[in-house]
Amino acid sequence: MTTKGAASPWRDPVALLAVPAVLYLLVVYAFPLLWLFMKSLTGPTGLTVQPYVSFLSDPFNWRIVGNTLRVAGWVTLVCFLIGYPAAFALARAGALLQIVMLVSIILPLSIGAVVKAFAWQIVLRRDGVVAQLLVGVGIWDEPQRLLFTETGLVLGAANIFLPFMILPIYSVVKLINPRLSEAGATLGATPLYRFTHVTLPLTLPGVVSGVAFVFSMSVSMFVIPSLLIGDRFQTLSTLMGRSFLLMRNEQLGSTTAVILLVLAVSIVVGSTWLARRLGGSAT
């Protein structure tokens, strides 16, 4: 990606096309974020890091951080396991089938998360289809509760975020020449070897952006956990929401927001970097 033209965009007038977007993001995103950050550092007597010290020295808050990261990690993994093969099916499907598949992936995005969360409530309840299925095939002796459990939350959230995993992977897969894998086969590579040494490295950019999308959305989700798991399972987002809305404690709210942002950004950036390195060494 780094070519000799790397410095030239600054002289290229095309770069000016980004000006409206940059201004927009500065006004509605960067400045408020800066304001939020300053708010978290402002105590009654000026600059202070006390809010961070007291937040991080409370073991309960570490549990909240753990809840947030664990659920986001599971959601991302489930989305990847379901989404990765689906992206291949989508990319290799015939024209008509591909349209049908794309519509069925994209259309659900137009339904709000609240509606989906309520639908999951029906699916996951004790006489819902999941429980009936598990009892029917003999995995469960009797219906058990799935609703308001971490499993239920992960299932529901993965359903809502799945398109954001499939689409970036699909966009990469459709550019890969299927013959590459066949070429590997003629050279005697086993299917597993071909997958780990040809297909996976080539799809890695799509996987990285899919993981980044899904992880950052699930680490910050607010409505879905409040409907699918309730008040007894706190995440950083729900804690932030109540600090502003109920406790009217702007300092705790902005401190939590900054911690969430730092965690999410560093995990996304870190895993991207790691994936690129691993991908680079594999090829």
Add this chain to the structure above:
Amino acid sequence: MNKSPTTRSRTAVLNRRTILAAAGAATAALAAPRILHAQGKELVVGGAASHKGFVETIIAPVVEKKFSCKVVFEGSRSLVNLEKMQKNKDKQYLSVVMMDDPVMIPAVAEGLLAPLTAAKVPNLAALKPGTIHMDGMWCNYLQPWLGIAYNPKAMKTAPTSWADVYDPKYKGRVILPSLQNTEGLANLFMAAFLATGKPMAEAQKDIDAGFKKLVTIKPNLLTAYTQMPQAYNLLEQGEGFMISSAISQVALERKAAGAPVEIAVPKEGIFAMPSGVALVKGGPQPELAAGYINEMIGPEIQAKLSAATYSLPTNKDTPVPAGAPTNATIFGIDWKFVADNRADWVKRWDRDMAM
């Protein structure tokens, strides 16, 4: 640069407020003594968005006819009303506020309310004990009550006691409001009452005992909700059997709509929810405002209002509407104590009630 849309709309609001205040001042100056019967006056009342229906169909017609005035209702939320009063402290445009009791406390502390007196509001004398607060800074015009909502299809016998929700046979079937929700406080106080056996006025101060009892409900908990529609959804589908501490108004509206919902009056008693009304200090039309409150707690409006909202009247001479509990013990809540400690309780709730 041009003014942003926000700035412009704020200017518009300020202009309207300025005009209202100026109009109020002009009327007051012109028609000083016999203000109540002058023509074309306007009274601005702030309340919750959910109050709009009954203010406009039940209260306003009576008040407008009696005082030949126009009632303008601004529906938002209790906290928004508080902010409106704080921001306009020198030039109030609201005359009356209808807010939850917990929000009245900071309003009193900031000197935003004017006391109600028997001279200005004679119907105060007819109110039930415990419904006039902080020496008349506000009074309750209604008592929506809290009982146990249940699904009669899922439970053949109705719950009879607040202790029933702790019964192990209801494993995973009980829904509680979060402590963030005002109605959620009732479970904490009732837990203290059940654990200590003290009278409610004392028991509700023993929060530690309350929490120790409340955690024992955890195996029975289906969920603790913050969004009430979800709780009713679960109850009506039969996934949950009971909502412990449900608001009469909500449960009985669902029942009236044909949903399988009933509300039980436990033998220990029921809680009264806070529906307060107060005079804004320095607000325009103070006498008209007092007249509005007087009518609100008078027999005519009380009868209509309590029936329409499935709540208890606070005027002791008004009959209890059909279907409402007639001789149950009604527990009051010390809202000052709540306001001082709520943040700590919510913090403890998070820890103790976590999955």
